[in-house]
Amino acid sequence: xxxxxxxxxTIAAKRTPSARRYAILGNGRLARHLRAxxxxxxxxxxxxxxxxxxxxxxxxxxxHGEKRLQHTLAHADVALxxxxxxxxxxxxxxxxxxxxxxxxxxxxxxxxxxxxxxxxFCAHPLMTFSHRPYALETYQKMAxxxxxxxxxxxxxxxxxxxxxQLSADIRxxxxxxxxxxxxxPQMIWQGCLQSFDDLHVPRQAVETYLRQVLAxxxxxxxxxxxxxxxxxDHPTINKHLHHxxxxxxxxxxxxxxxxxxxxxxxxxxxxxxxTAATHPSVMDTRA
Numbered sequence: 001x002x003x004x005x006x007x008x009x010t011i012a013a014k015r016t017p018s019a020r021r022y023a024i025l026g027n028g029r030l031a032r033h034l035r036a037x038x039x040x041x042x043x044x045x046x047x048x049x050x051x052x053x054x055x056x057x058x059x060x061x062x063x064h065g066e067k068r069l070q071h072t073l074a075h076a077d078v079a080l081x082x083x084x085x086x087x088x089x090x091x092x093x094x095x096x097x098x099x100x101x102x103x104x105x106x107x108x109x110x111x112x113x114x115x116x117x118x119x120x121f122c123a124h125p126l127m128t129f130s131h132r133p134y135a136l137e138t139y140q141k142m143a144x145x146x147x148x149x150x151x152x153x154x155x156x157x158x159x160x161x162x163x164x165q166l167s168a169d170i171r172x173x174x175x176x177x178x179x180x181x182x183x184x185p186q187m188i189w190q191g192c193l194q195s196f197d198d199l200h201v202p203r204q205a206v207e208t209y210l211r212q213v214l215a216x217x218x219x220x221x222x223x224x225x226x227x228x229x230x231x232x233d234h235p236t237i238n239k240h241l242h243h244x245x246x247x248x249x250x251x252x253x254x255x256x257x258x259x260x261x262x263x264x265x266x267x268x269x270x271x272x273x274x275t276a277a278t279h280p281s282v283m284d285t286r287a
Contacts, residue, residue, distance in 0.1 A: 023076035027056035048072040074101035113175035
């Protein structure tokens with residue numbers, strides 16, 4: 001059985017009702033999703049955004065942004081700074097030491113895995129966020145990567161989410177892998193879908209294929225690869241590259257992706273054998 005890496009920690013934590021009050025600062029996708037999640041489980045939430053949008057501000061009648069922020073923080077114990085990465089550290093440094101209406105210091109949290117900000121605690125949700133809210137069950141299943149599992153439990157005692165710990169020095173690499181895993185396949189599929197459409201391949205047929213590809217990978221990630229890459233069929237691969245290169249600009253770009261994939265495969269990134277069944281759980285499920 002594989003050992004749990006040293007940078008992961010688990011604890012046995014009990015779910016408890018939360019008396020904490022939360023301020024969600026920002027109006028991007030993550031802010032909208034966390035507002036929906038926290039509200040759905042009955043947490044006390046106030047919101048603030050630089051914009052005056054009533055949907056993103058609990059106190060929209062206060063038109064001055066900084067005054068509205070101070071009024072919002074007066075009603076919070078924990079403030080989640082959900083801005084673009086470059087804006088997080090300057091904002092936290094400017095406002096650290098801020099106290100709420102109970103004269104208690106506001107505790108700062110950000111969700112940007114690549115940002116290392118000592119005054120703020122990092123809790124990165126390992127999830128992709130669309131423009132629409134999710135079902136409560138989906139929110140509760142998403143895992144958080146954080147600086148310290150036990151502190152996460154103190155900051156968010158009512159969240160049932162699985163939690164795992166990553167040190168600050170490896171979080172940027174972790175985030176790079178998140179971007180690769182969550183976005184690059186989509187970009188490839190977008191290009192392929194457009195080219196399939198050009199060939200008049202039924203979209204429903206392609207969607208069925210892609211769903212099964214994903215299902216096979218999740219069931220057996222190290223043995224789901226098929227086709228000429230899995231067989232080492234280089235003549236077929238070269239034929240594919242030739243036809244892609246002779247196609248549209250998009251297809252020529254996909255040829256570059258195909259070449260990169262063959263190099264990735266050759267470098268041994270995809271190994272035979274299914275280890276999923278023996279991979280231990282490393283997350284605190286907070287059950």
